[in-house]
Amino acid sequence: MAKVKLLIAEDDVVIAHNLSFSLEDMGYAVCQVVSSGEELLLEVHKHNPDLVILDITLEGKLDGIDTAAILSKSSNIPFIFMTALSDKETIDRAKLTKPHAYLxxxxxxxxxxxxxxxxxxxxxxRLQQPATAVQPAVGAANPDGATPEETGNYLLHDALFVKVRNRLEKVALGDIVWAEAQxxxxxxKTSQHVYLVSQSLKNLEQRLPSKDFMRVHRSYIVRLTAIEAIxxxxxxxxxxxIPIGNTHKDALLKRLQII
Incomplete structure (x- = not known):
């Protein structure tokens, strides 16, 4: 199971070291620790973290708020500020970047x-509405058959986050074998685990890319590349x-290369 990847920007070596250890003890993967905003902007696209944690006071010309403003324009990676600064001016600057938390x-x-x-x-x-795209009429379906309100543009396109006890675990779409209605x-179902999620199979179908997954029965969705035999x-x-529903069989066979 893929761990949630975090990138840390902190100019105090001791704090950065302790924070990194604490996060790893919680089960996260710290992919990189940097001390300046400039370094963060270089490293973030190499590691593609799930979340950035950055101090507002950093080395270099860019402080944490300047860095976050640039980051938010170039990617959809969420970020959290951590700082000793709590004055109104700093908070007002920080709010303009729309952080996911301010600690x-x-x-x-x-x-x-x-x-x-x-x-x-x-x-x-979170649903991201394209700023320049022409919006379809309410209830109009996209090519995958789902409405715009149901699909949206998710920040992470290669994984889902599943609630397990008191934490959210990252499940890579490539690890999912099948899904079953309950x-x-x-x-x-992945190769290692079975997760019970509070989503109907219909809602889950709209979150899984149709190029990789297919509804084969009213109660089942499968990843096409995981099919071993029919x-x-x-x-x-x-x-x-897994049973094949009569209404899905012809569509399934058309997706397979049969010789």
């Missing part, structure tokens, strides 16, 4: 963790026999 030092690890989890959850589910919930009216996926 005033000192703060405890539980506050940090909850801020990270909320920030990632909001970032992964009343108003759904099971998501026998009669069943698909073998990850060692599980």
């Amino acid at each position: 005033v030092k000192p703060f405890d690890v539980r506050t940090l963790q909850s801020s990270i989890e909320v920030a990632i959850h909001n970032a992964s589910s 009343d108003i919930y759904s099971n998501i 026998e009669d009216n069943n698909i073998l996926v990850g060692g599980k026999h």
